[in-house]
Amino acid sequence: MNLALILAFGAMLCWGIGDFLIQRTVKKIGVLETLAWITGSSAVIMIPIIIYRGIALSPNDILLLTLLGALTFVSGMLDFKALSIGKLSVMETIMAIELPLTIMLGVIAFNESLSGGQWLLVLMIFIGIILVSVNFKNLHHRDFLEKGSILAIISGIVFALVNFFSASLAKTIDPMIAIWFPWLACGTLCIIYISRFKKRHFRQFVKNSYNHWKLIALVSLVDLAAWLFYAFAVEKEELSITIAITESYIVIALILGVIINKEKIRPLQYLGAALAIIGSIVIGIIS
Numbered sequence: 001m002n003l004a005l006i007l008a009f010g011a012m013l014c015w016g017i018g019d020f021l022i023q024r025t026v027k028k029i030g031v032l033e034t035l036a037w038i039t040g041s042s043a044v045i046m047i048p049i050i051i052y053r054g055i056a057l058s059p060n061d062i063l064l065l066t067l068l069g070a071l072t073f074v075s076g077m078l079d080f081k082a083l084s085i086g087k088l089s090v091m092e093t094i095m096a097i098e099l100p101l102t103i104m105l106g107v108i109a110f111n112e113s114l115s116g117g118q119w120l121l122v123l124m125i126f127i128g129i130i131l132v133s134v135n136f137k138n139l140h141h142r143d144f145l146e147k148g149s150i151l152a153i154i155s156g157i158v159f160a161l162v163n164f165f166s167a168s169l170a171k172t173i174d175p176m177i178a179i180w181f182p183w184l185a186c187g188t189l190c191i192i193y194i195s196r197f198k199k200r201h202f203r204q205f206v207k208n209s210y211n212h213w214k215l216i217a218l219v220s221l222v223d224l225a226a227w228l229f230y231a232f233a234v235e236k237e238e239l240s241i242t243i244a245i246t247e248s249y250i251v252i253a254l255i256l257g258v259i260i261n262k263e264k265i266r267p268l269q270y271l272g273a274a275l276a277i278i279g280s281i282v283i284g285i286i287s
Helices: 003-029 031-053 059-085 088-095 098-109 116-133 136-141 149-172 175-197 199-211 213-236 239-246 249-259 267-286
Strands: none
Touching: 003 031, 003 059, 003 088, 003 199, 003 213, 003 239, 003 249, 031 059, 031 175, 031 199, 031 213, 059 088, 059 149, 059 175, 088 149, 088 249, 098 116, 098 149, 098 239, 116 239, 116 249, 116 267, 149 175, 149 213, 149 239, 175 199, 175 213, 199 213, 213 239, 239 267, 249 267
């Protein structure tokens, strides 16, 4: 297994922990505020490294990176809002639509090709994710129509675009720039919005941030690590393979829910977790 695939597994682990922490953070300080801290503080932390790397950007690069920043803002808002008002299991299931969509974009844009065995493993991972997240006994209760479902669907679609453009810019410009510049743009948008349209809540934002600074610092570092792992992994490895491995982050969130939140899971969820993890490991070994 090469370094790129090891980094992909690192992204999977950090994304799983990150989603678990994000749900806790948005309930304590708010959706926009959480997005502002994660992207803004991470962008500031990265500035010395970006200066040291000294990579020149063309006007076209800046335009594409700014577009990615806007997509990051939209996807983050949709994702965090869906997680704050809906059930984690249902929201994560719907957002898993980003897996096939991202693979499709990689195949079309990068001329990537997967073998029959790899396609079967991707299908195995996707089925595992569904089994982990869906309560089939309650389907007649229309779980997928509960609050946050539409947001989760749109979020999954936008996240597929974020995955694709992040991979494309990591390959053509630089992995760190592909994360830093869009996050700087996203963090700036968040701060402008908060200062302009949420002035009455600004004091509460400052107070909540102070009271929960440890959680904010942790979620920011974990999420930054996840995206940097992803960017460096996809720079060297095919997008299709990388995203297939990282998408099993849902299983990590499940494990944290069981261990920390003492959640009970069904036999089918154990089966799904096993399928997703085994599929991710095997596709990483054979690729």
